[in-house]
Amino acid sequence: MSSTLIVLNLKTYLEGTGEGAVKVAQACKEVADDSGIEIGVAPQFCDIYRVASQVDLPVYSQSLDPVGAGSFTGHAFVQSIKDAGAVGTLINHSECRLTLANIDASITTARNAALKTIVCTNNVATSAAAAALGPDYVAVEPPELIGSGIPVSKADPEVVTGSVEAVKRINPAVQVLCGAGISKGEDLAAALELGSVGVLLASGIVKAADPKAALEDLVSKV
Numbered sequence: 001m002s003s004t005l006i007v008l009n010l011k012t013y014l015e016g017t018g019e020g021a022v023k024v025a026q027a028c029k030e031v032a033d034d035s036g037i038e039i040g041v042a043p044q045f046c047d048i049y050r051v052a053s054q055v056d057l058p059v060y061s062q063s064l065d066p067v068g069a070g071s072f073t074g075h076a077f078v079q080s081i082k083d084a085g086a087v088g089t090l091i092n093h094s095e096c097r098l099t100l101a102n103i104d105a106s107i108t109t110a111r112n113a114a115l116k117t118i119v120c121t122n123n124v125a126t127s128a129a130a131a132a133l134g135p136d137y138v139a140v141e142p143p144e145l146i147g148s149g150i151p152v153s154k155a156d157p158e159v160v161t162g163s164v165e166a167v168k169r170i171n172p173a174v175q176v177l178c179g180a181g182i183s184k185g186e187d188l189a190a191a192l193e194l195g196s197v198g199v200l201l202a203s204g205i206v207k208a209a210d211p212k213a214a215l216e217d218l219v220s221k222v
């Protein structure tokens with residue numbers, strides 16, 4: 001496997017019993033095996049167990065709550081997420097934003113459970129702030145480009161290079177992903193050219209008529 005990382009966020013695009021998530025995850029696994037590029041998938045909470053137990057690929061939670069075992073209701077409990085088979089979690093996605101204090105607490109909670117952490121950010125300043133909290137990855141995504149089909153690597157390359165530079169300056173151990181509008185091989189190649197180590201993406205693959213073909217195109221230029 002190369003050090004490039006692709007994380008496919010299924011958001012709430014797939015309705016039904018979770019079979020759709022398993023099918024997309026299986027396509028990710030096949031393309032990862034063929035390309036040698038690590039591909040992870042972030043399904044709905046309730047599909048983590050189904051996906052992780054049926055497909056041998058890294059599964060991420062779409063978020064988690066910084067609560068321990070005990071008197072907490074309606075929270076995404078880290079130990080349940082881990083026991084369901086997740087290896088990591090997104091934190092502070094643009095569609096599930098947290099306060100800075102809760103981002104910090106979520107990173108600590110995930111790290112204590114040995115889950116990888118991907119903190120999403122919306123600009124260079126928040127990438128710098130996130131890097132100071134020491135996650136494994138910062139994933140910079142301008143919200144206006146999310147789901148737009150317009151790749152961040154073309155529309156706003158400076159937010160990627162600026163985040164890479166800021167993160168490196170603040171905490172060189174943190175790696176940078178980028179996302180928003182990424183769907184094609186040229187988008188991933190451009191993202192890597194800009195200094196990120198991979199991409200966080202969703203609609204371009206999940207909503208494609210043939211997600212496996214879309215994934216094959218995504219990795220075709222690396």
Ligand SMILES: O=C[C@H](O)COP(=O)(O)O
Nearest residue numbers: 009146147180181202203
């Ligand atoms: O989590 C994924 C990002 O929000 C990007 O979404 P998108 O690929 O649909 O633009």
